[in-house]
Amino acid sequence: MPLDQALIPLESIIFALSEALDSVDPRVAKHQIRVSYLARLLGRQLGFKGPELEALVIAAALHDLGLFTFKEKQLAFDEIPGVLKKHAQLGYHMLRRFPFLRRSAEFILHHHTPWKELCRNTDHFTALGGNIIHLADRIEVRARVLRPLLLYAPSLLEDLGALKEEFAPELLQALRELGEKDIFWLRLERLRSETEVTFQVEYSTYLTCRDLVSLAALFALVVDLKSPFTRIHSAAVARLAVWLGEEMGFRDYLRDQLLVAGYLHDLGKLSVPESILDKAGPLTPQEWAVMKAHPFVTYRILERIPHFEVINFWASSHHERLDGKGYPARLTARELSLGARILAVADITTALIEDRPYRRGMPPEKVSRILNDLSGSALDPRLVALVIRHLDHVGSLIREVQEERLGHMEALGYL
Numbered sequence: 001m002p003l004d005q006a007l008i009p010l011e012s013i014i015f016a017l018s019e020a021l022d023s024v025d026p027r028v029a030k031h032q033i034r035v036s037y038l039a040r041l042l043g044r045q046l047g048f049k050g051p052e053l054e055a056l057v058i059a060a061a062l063h064d065l066g067l068f069t070f071k072e073k074q075l076a077f078d079e080i081p082g083v084l085k086k087h088a089q090l091g092y093h094m095l096r097r098f099p100f101l102r103r104s105a106e107f108i109l110h111h112h113t114p115w116k117e118l119c120r121n122t123d124h125f126t127a128l129g130g131n132i133i134h135l136a137d138r139i140e141v142r143a144r145v146l147r148p149l150l151l152y153a154p155s156l157l158e159d160l161g162a163l164k165e166e167f168a169p170e171l172l173q174a175l176r177e178l179g180e181k182d183i184f185w186l187r188l189e190r191l192r193s194e195t196e197v198t199f200q201v202e203y204s205t206y207l208t209c210r211d212l213v214s215l216a217a218l219f220a221l222v223v224d225l226k227s228p229f230t231r232i233h234s235a236a237v238a239r240l241a242v243w244l245g246e247e248m249g250f251r252d253y254l255r256d257q258l259l260v261a262g263y264l265h266d267l268g269k270l271s272v273p274e275s276i277l278d279k280a281g282p283l284t285p286q287e288w289a290v291m292k293a294h295p296f297v298t299y300r301i302l303e304r305i306p307h308f309e310v311i312n313f314w315a316s317s318h319h320e321r322l323d324g325k326g327y328p329a330r331l332t333a334r335e336l337s338l339g340a341r342i343l344a345v346a347d348i349t350t351a352l353i354e355d356r357p358y359r360r361g362m363p364p365e366k367v368s369r370i371l372n373d374l375s376g377s378a379l380d381p382r383l384v385a386l387v388i389r390h391l392d393h394v395g396s397l398i399r400e401v402q403e404e405r406l407g408h409m410e411a412l413g414y415l
């Protein structure tokens with residue numbers, strides 16, 4: 001089904017991204033999914049339903065969106081004050097411009113604010129939503145190191161119950177009621193997948209193609225900001241891919257599919273530690289093995305989103321080569337569709353022009369030379385010829401993306 005006619009459930013994308021964001025290290029794995037599970041139960045107990053419950057569950061699944069690196073995530077786990085306030089605000093600013101995520105953004109803004117402060121300045125349900133995520137977050141961080149959880153649950157309940165300035169009285173009451181049942185803790189300890197979280201939400205937002213493109217652009221920002229050397233990478237790849245597609249006659253929804261594939265092609269890098277992404281020297285065989293997995297991780301994340309088959313193939317094949325020597329599937333020219341070839345050329349061209357941890361961005365002559373060397377063996381010769389013929393234009397497209405990105409980061413208060 002063409003993308004412009006497909007309806008994609010918002011949750012399917014949010015949960016795919018949520019899990020990817022926490023996949024960088026076992027110490028944070030599934031953190032947001034588990035917080036989302038807890039937030040749903042606490043929210044229902046306190047009367048959240050329909051769109052409000054959906055917004056709460058989504059907010060919980062993305063509450064740490066403003067933490068880009070593993071290091072930052074760990075500081076937030078340890079409740080280091082400066083980090084807490086900053087990432088809550090950043091997450092809010094990132095999501096609030098999407099009408100369908102506005103409510104979730106408001107909950108995220110307050111997910112580290114003590115109740116004592118919150119109840120005075122914010123309307124009741126917004127404050128309560130933020131406070132639910134706050135409590136769910138604290139339960140999750142502590143519970144993940146307690147084994148078997150059932151043994152420690154009573155003392156966990158007691159510790160959290162004493163934090164009367166931090167959490168709303170009715171929220172602590174709701175936790176006591178839920179926590180009396182073993183199944184509450186057993187489910188948390190053995191949470192299988194997001195289906196257990198979304199189950200019984202009873203309301204779902206569907207995305208249009210336009211919404212999807214703008215949401216993909218946001219995820220591109222999250223992937224790019226993980227390393228100072230890729231600050232515009234995914235956005236630039238998306239822009240180049242669309243330009244190449246237009247030159248090759250792609251129109252309308254195909255053009256949007258290229259844009260989304262470009263934005264999301266390196267989603268798998270969320271699972272690569274920044275020590276590898278930012279390394280100035282050559283990677284060790286072990287580091288390279290981790291790095292090399294990233295297009296397959298992209299595939300795995302996107303596989304969970306309905307109607308994404310084509311986008312997924314284009315996105316996750318960006319390191320394949322026409323001669324069958326690429327990775328991860330060693331596909332050959334016969335198997336690589338034009339969309340996949342476009343992504344590969346857009347990716348390499350952008351990478352050559354950008355600064356990398358181990359070298360500066362390359363001048364146009366050098367870019368042309370390298371692309372020419374790869375033409376026919378790795379890359380589609382028609383596409384390489386296009387890029388080389390219009391290298392000035394390509395440079396200006398990338399500069400445009402750079403300026404937009406800077407403006408965007410400034411607007412978010414990130415700079």
Ligand SMILES: [Fe+2]
Nearest residue numbers: 063064076111
């Ligand atoms: Fe947080």
Ligand SMILES: [Fe+2]
Nearest residue numbers: 031063064137
């Ligand atoms: Fe968190």
Ligand SMILES: [Fe+2]
Nearest residue numbers: 265266294318
């Ligand atoms: Fe890549």
